[in-house]
Amino acid sequence: MATDPGIAPATIRAYVLERPGPAGLSLVERRLPAPxxxxxMVRMRAASLNFRDVKIFRGSYQLPVHLPLVPLSDGAGEIVAVGDGVEGLRVGDRVVCLYWEGWRSGAQLEDGDGISDRPARGRTKSAEVDGVALERAVYDACDVLPIPDEMSYEAAACLPCAGVTAWNALIGVTSGDTVLVMGSGGVSLFALQIARARGARVIATSRDEGKRLRLQELGASETVNTSAEPEWGRRVRELTGDGVDLAVDVIGDATVEQTLAATRDGGRISAVGNLSGSFISGTLLERGITARPVVVGSRRMTEELIDAMGSGGIRAVIDRSFAFGELPEALDYLASGDQFGKVLLRFDEE
Ligand SMILES: NC(=O)c1ccc[n+]([C@@H]2O[C@H](COP(=O)([O-])OP(=O)(O)OC[C@H]3O[C@@H](n4cnc5c(N)ncnc54)[C@H](OP(=O)(O)O)[C@@H]3O)[C@@H](O)[C@H]2O)c1
Incomplete structure (x- = not known):
């Protein structure tokens, strides 16, 4: 095993969520893991929060969560030890830690193209296996991905869930398409930029006028303030003539009616947010709209996203970062919905 002894403490700090709620979250000392x-072994340098983390923290996540677990799914850091038999990775390499452990490539659905190796549920960070809110973590070599020199740890930590979900949601989008993105959260700001980088026209919505203007600055072709225009689906349809080709729906129930109004007949919806059964209703069938569920994405999709970021035009939009000891405050801030882009956790060590 190759190790960098200069950065190998005997113990590490790790957050552990024993049960939902503030009293269930504690910061504990753990023995240093060994690969x-x-x-x-990755020394974590930055982690980012997703709305999913708030739901897991509150006990309202729609999928099974196997507590106790280390929270947060998205992190990046440097390799500080390498186990025997690992090829292509060395001590000192800068890596991003993948959300879905074991899913290298291929379509996300078991009945997809037959070449996907996505495991059955059971390997998603911070719901089924430990997350990244700890100072050192051990992963199978295939579950980390080297990042380019020019990409910061903070930017890389925004990719595993939010960035890759946006990439997956936009599969098939090309120039000439019109895409709807909703709100100014992590997934939506990546989706906006990825769709623009492909030459698509992007219509972005926000409930907040200040954020609406920032969406415009980030490259949205048109923007709609949904607080000022509750019937915003009709407004999007007016802007486009017959509706958007693809809507990236990150909300679900609360917005489904407007999303359908904004989508053209025969269009597509990438169903990213939480949907109720009522969403897959007769309306979709009548109008020939295809709704495709999105479950983050594979290692291959992460590689494609990083390549696309390298060729310019797409960046991680970071709202603010919190110190490692401030995870509860970071979760409260994300839950407030005040952010524009990603919220991060820093791993400063004295
Ligand atoms: N299926 C998947 O693979 C997958 C992956 C990642 C995330 N998700 C889901 O996608 C959604 C977004 O995640 P995220 O991490 O990007 O969230 P986030 O960073 O917390 O951002 C959410 C944004 O959506 C807008 N918003 C929040 N509640 C809203 C509401 N009730 N109505 C309208 N707009 C609302 C707000 O923007 P404005 O203030 O600008 O309106 C807010 O900033 C969540 O439901 C999450 O669980 C699913």
């Missing part, structure tokens, strides 16, 4: 054959 087995085929594994690497």
């Amino acid at each position: 087995a054959a085929g594994q690497v």
